[in-house]
Amino acid sequence: MNRSRISRRALLRGAGAAVALPWMESMVAAGAPGGSATTGPRRMGFFYVPNGVHMKDWRPEAEGRDFQMPWILEPLAPLKQDLLVLTGLAQDNARAHGDGPGDHARSLSCFLTGVHPVKTDGANIQVGVSVDQVAARKLGDATRLPSLELGIERGGQSGNCDSGYSCAYSSNISWRSPTTPTAKEINPRLVFDRLFGNRGGTGTEAERRKRSLYDRSILDFVLEDAQSLRGRIGQTDRRKLDEYLTAVREIEQRIARADEADGGKSGLDVGAARPAGVPKEYAEHVRLMFDLIVLAFQTDTTRICTFMFGNEGSTRPYPFLEVPEGHHDLSHHGKDPKKLAKIRKINRFHMEEFARMLVRLKESREGERSVLDNSMIVYGSGISDGDRHNHDDLPVLLVGKGGGSLDTGRHVVYSPQPLNNLYLSMLDRMDVPCERLGDSTGRLEKLS
Known part of the structure; x- marks a missing residue:
């Protein structure tokens, strides 16, 4: 027939x-940049966890393909061949550089921009354009929504939230212009209405x-x-x-x-x-947002999204994990074994929910590949160890095969270099011309 x-x-x-x-x-070929009827379009996602992670249970010991998943990454074991663990990347402009305290505000505002934010709690905020919005400017016309910015905690757009830094820096990962953040949506119903x-x-x-x-x-x-x-x-x-x-x-x-x-x-x-x-339970809130992201990618409603598990410096407790203390306070663990055990629980929970979403993307087929195959999804934080507040050797994952352009299933160790070099390499694979982004120094090698 x-x-x-x-x-x-x-x-x-x-x-x-x-x-x-x-x-x-x-379906016939879409005719838009980045894909075809048999392969599907390429997509980018950026998922941010606040307050760093417990690096001992994050960083694999072995380099290359024969690495074992550390405890925090274990939920990703079924997806090992779909990911890259990237060690040695840094955001130098999240460091103080003479501005004193404020690592949380700097780490988030710098994470996708690579630009040192102007220290102010007034209206004169300034940082840089984030990688997601660079892509959205070029590719946004191909989809109904140029980009989708989601999160769990609202957060203010003004006032002092971190040692003289505006709350806008601690609450926004996406920046449309150096002075204009792209506010995230935390209400699943409003996201649903927007998608449909x-x-x-x-x-x-x-x-x-x-x-x-x-x-x-x-x-x-x-x-x-x-x-x-x-x-x-x-x-x-x-x-x-x-x-x-x-x-x-x-x-x-x-x-x-x-x-x-x-x-x-x-x-x-x-x-x-x-x-x-907005669900009262944090876990259900996260799952709903992740399921909406899956639908947005699956339907090609957007090809670019960002998600924040919490604002930087988040003090959220996790009582359902038997962690009644606030996340930020626990991140200043001072190597206390009890505090470290609770930080590990929080880190593992975030990864379990992330893995659940990735499995759904992998199960969603579009022609010869899956939606995950056609995606490049970054998961990480602008702080490495929450107790040290360091911004080098960041916890960074890159998941998805980028439409066949990434050689996944490896732990890749770099000599210290800017995280923004990764973003330039991702933009190349999205066919988005960009010579420099923030403090980038070139393309990241060893990805393919």
């Missing part, structure tokens, strides 16, 4: 709602009122279009479509539960504020 070919930009539509589709065999056409604000007034009155699933509004699509695609694509729509609905239900726990109500009048949708 002949099946029609589907555009990569096809949407399921109905009553003002719009649902993007995952890659399917029926802002269902609360699109369509005619009658359509919006109908959706708000019954508070129905977004899938209810596109059901007719989905049924029509099923008749035009093959069995494999129908199964993939059903799995994808089931995942979308499951995320909706989890957000709704978060709404109820947060005092949200159904049956909202048009124009009323959307419920908060």
